[in-house]
Amino acid sequence: MRPYEGYVYAYPHKTAYRPLDPRPPLRDVWEGECADALFLYLHVPFCEMRCGFCNLFTRTGAPAELVAAYLDALRRQAEATREALPAARFATAAIGGGTPTYLEAAELTRLLDLAETTMGVDFASVPLGIETSPATATPDRLAVLAERGATRVSIGVQSFVDAEARAAIRPQRRAEVEAALAAIRAAGFPALNIDLIYGIDGQTPATWRHSLDAALAWRPEEIYLYPLYVRPLTGLGLRAHDWDDQRLGLYRQGRDHLLAAGYEQVSMRMFRLPGGASGTEYCCQTDGMVGLGCGARSYTSRLHYSFEYAVGVRHVRAIIDEFVRLPRDAFTVANVGFTLDDPERRRRHLIQSLLQAEGLDRALYKTRFGADVLDDFPLDEFAGRGWVEEDSAHVRLTPEGLAHSDAIGPALFSPAVRALMGSYDLR
DSSP: OOOOOOOOOOOOOOOOGGSSSOOOBBHHHTTTTSSSSSSEEEOOOOEOOOOOOOOTTTTSSSSHHHHHHHHHHHHHHHHHHHOOOTTOEEEEEEEESSSSGOOOOOHHHHHHHHIIIIIITTTSSSEEEEOOTTOOOOHHHHHHHHTTOOOOOOOOOOOSSHHHHHHHOOOOOHHHHHHHHHHHHHTSSEEEEEEEOOOOOTTHHHHHHHHHHHHHTOOOOOEEEEEEOOTTTGGGOOOOOOOOHHHHHHHHHHHHHHTTTTOOOOOSSSETTTTTTOOOOOOEEEEEEEEESOOOOOOSEEEEEEOOOOSHHHHHHHHHHHHTTOOOGGGOOOOOEEEEOOOHHHHHHHHHHHHHOOEEEHHHHHHHHHOOOHHHHHHHHHHTTTTEOSSSSEEEEEEHHHHHHHHHHHHOOOOOOHHHTTTTTOO
16 A cells, blocks of 8 residues: 555545536525534635646636636625525634735735625634745735734745755745745734645755754744645646655654654644644534635535536636636535535544544544444554554554555545546546
8 A cells, every 4th residue: 555645635535526416505505504613715726836746726827807806706606605604603714725825915805804794704703824825925915914813824835945946846945935934923923834845856854854944943833744746737747756665754754853843743744833723723523614716615514515626727727717707696506516425424524533643532423423433444454554543532543554644544435436536537
């Protein structure tokens, strides 16, 4: 079993979604759902450049008129969504992309106004996380976010070595990165996250240690360590290197270095300072999510839904162009999605709990589903490899199991989801 089968950040993956026929009204989709502590996710599908490793739903170089039209469409979607969920209350919010700070300061203000006035989010009391990049973390944009109460800013640095950034098709200079980090710290956000990538061409244990130490110099509340993936339809997807052992070695080096620096491990990727939880994490076991934007997903207990998905530049642009032209009525229904029956709900709870360092709470699972998780999902194969351990309260991954999260997660997908993903026409 190869250690890097795929990053499971949600289950099922969007490539398992299909057009819904008939398209159900949002009011019916959300009927009977607990809506008093929802997660609001706003998607901004724009970036200043396309990194070689990126498979996000995003386009580069969007002109001002397209950004304005996109924000207009978001307003129409928000109005239709709020009408369908009049009693919705939000406990957490996040803005992702793309690069949300591709928006200029006035455009960020407009986006946050929409969340507050239309969706009813009180940013004075609701944690807000947002993603940024070295080129767009400018003082004027950060000032807007700080004034509106953003609690967590995540910046994709990837490497503090200029040559490695270029190798990942992410042209940036160390000085630009340091200036952006200084601006974020000066703005006073409670939590800073720095993303780093291991497995880049030319990266060595010494240069990886250099990037780790450069990040630690800012003492960020969170650090994410991502393995480099070669994905279809991305710039690096045209290259074929098998460097699993190198990535595993760099992962273990990074993990041990951060643990020695006083960080705690939350998942294979996430490390944070004790007591540094930002409150912007999505809890799949208990929370519903309302997503706004053409690349956003929404989650109820029974249906996950979104718009069409793509990675290729031409298809992404076409989807965005269609999205900005949609009338308000088009946002009153769910378009593309996946219906979760009871076995899939159980499987989702297992996967997204097990991939966290704290593991799966057996009592919570039994309260929710009326069975013990190990009766529903025997994990003998993983236990035999030394990847899973259990006690009366939890089932969790061992340190070596966490290192193989990207093999364990995909291995737990249902046959139905695997079949849908395998038959998806990747665009």
